[in-house]
Amino acid sequence: MANSTTAAPAQATVANPVKPTLEQIERIYRQPLFDLLEQARGVYLRHWQNHEMQLCSLLSIKTGGCSEDCAYCAQSARYDTGVATEKLMATAEVMDIAQRAKANGATRFCMGAAWRGVREGTHQFEAVLDIVRAVSTLGMEVCVTLGQLTPTAARQLKEAGVTAYNHNLDTSPEFYPNIVTTHSFDDRLQTIRHVQDAGISVCCGGIIGLGESVTDRLRMLEVLATFDPPPESVPINCLMPMPGTPLADQAPLDVFELVRLVAVTRILFPRAKVRLSAGRTRLSREAQALCFFAGANSLFFGNKLLTAENPEVAADRALLAELGYNPKAPLTAGERHDSRRTANPEGGAGHPRS
Ligand code: SAM
Ligand code: DTB
Numbered sequence: 001m002a003n004s005t006t007a008a009p010a011q012a013t014v015a016n017p018v019k020p021t022l023e024q025i026e027r028i029y030r031q032p033l034f035d036l037l038e039q040a041r042g043v044y045l046r047h048w049q050n051h052e053m054q055l056c057s058l059l060s061i062k063t064g065g066c067s068e069d070c071a072y073c074a075q076s077a078r079y080d081t082g083v084a085t086e087k088l089m090a091t092a093e094v095m096d097i098a099q100r101a102k103a104n105g106a107t108r109f110c111m112g113a114a115w116r117g118v119r120e121g122t123h124q125f126e127a128v129l130d131i132v133r134a135v136s137t138l139g140m141e142v143c144v145t146l147g148q149l150t151p152t153a154a155r156q157l158k159e160a161g162v163t164a165y166n167h168n169l170d171t172s173p174e175f176y177p178n179i180v181t182t183h184s185f186d187d188r189l190q191t192i193r194h195v196q197d198a199g200i201s202v203c204c205g206g207i208i209g210l211g212e213s214v215t216d217r218l219r220m221l222e223v224l225a226t227f228d229p230p231p232e233s234v235p236i237n238c239l240m241p242m243p244g245t246p247l248a249d250q251a252p253l254d255v256f257e258l259v260r261l262v263a264v265t266r267i268l269f270p271r272a273k274v275r276l277s278a279g280r281t282r283l284s285r286e287a288q289a290l291c292f293f294a295g296a297n298s299l300f301f302g303n304k305l306l307t308a309e310n311p312e313v314a315a316d317r318a319l320l321a322e323l324g325y326n327p328k329a330p331l332t333a334g335e336r337h338d339s340r341r342t343a344n345p346e347g348g349a350g351h352p353r354s
């Protein structure tokens with residue numbers, strides 16, 4: 001597999017002055033597990049209302065047929081995955097689903113589209129803006145993930161009511177070309193800059209279990225820690241091997257590697273929502289509980305992700321009740337408008353104890 005050296009994080013993700021080094025992050029990660037958990041739990045308790053879990057509802061508003069070759073993705077047109085291509089949903093249909101999500105307790109509504117990217121002035125993008133304007137009247141946080149954005153498209157999404165934009169780094173800059181060849185890691189950073197410049201919160205994380213090393217995962221966190229402001233939310237996805245993709249036969253991940261990564265993410269990003277994202281169907285209730293103890297405080301709630309399965313709502317409700325969690329309260333209108341505030345009050349690095 002190719003190995004490329006990708007440039008240092010692009011300038012507009014202005015260097016966080018207290019950015020941790022890879023070596024510091026590795027030291028945090030490699031502590032004895034219970035010391036790591038204790039450190040992460042301490043950070044969590046200082047910054048979050050205990051027992052609050054953010055419930056996000058996810059909807060694929062345009063499915064399949066994507067030009068990109070992301071090796072994990074069932075929606076790439078390059079692979080025969082059995083996912084049918086569907087055109088962009090109508091606003092009324094999305095609204096119906098969003099209203100039901102709200103009634104079910106979701107406070108964040110995330111919409112995904114299988115596109116390389118979007119640009120202003122196109123019919124499709126105007127239709128997305130219409131959907132966003134409608135959904136934003138419901139009082140939930142509105143997150144979209146549409147691929148690459150121009151600066152103008154980012155500004156228009158903000159004006160339409162988007163509060164967060166999901167655009168994952170997915171892995172380290174060095175490993176990225178093994179997973180995607182149709183766009184670069186730097187392309188991802190550029191879109192993130194446009195999102196930041198438009199005043200939209202950045203939701204940015206990755207996938208683990210692609211065949212990358214632990215160091216690749218920590219390098220991804222190192223790059224994320226250079227963002228200024230830090231990401232408002234960090235999704236941690238475990239690869240769901242999708243039939244027909246190049247990663248269909250990838251072996252499952254050791255659960256303690258996931259728990260450690262969640263803990264380090266919590267320590268590096270005290271105020272971020274750390275979202276235990278794709279892959280929960282392969283985690284036991286106990287493994288999920290350990291991830292929550294390590295600092296995950298957000299999840300996708302609903303029987304389906306974009307194309308893949310997610311735990312049943314009833315099972316999630318039972319698990320959260322068993323653990324004593326309450327759904328996180330919705331943001332106020334003011335907080336939604338200014339949802340970027342995620343400073344790093346502990347100096348960012350959360351250096352390991354000596
Ligand atoms: N096209 C947009 C993009 O590339 O940003 C948005 C959609 S993409 C499906 C959003 C994220 O979902 C990816 O960056 C990846 O982290 C995650 N994802 C996609 N397929 C996955 C899979 N099979 N297993 C786990 N996570 C996956
Ligand atoms: C993210 O990081 N994970 C979500 C959301 N952002 C868009 C997507 C998970 C997709 C899982 C695979 C699928 O459903 O096809």
Ligand code: SF4
Pocket residue numbers: 066067068069070073074075076113114115116147
């Ligand atoms: Fe397309 Fe996004 Fe899937 Fe990549 S991850 S193939 S860009 S939908």
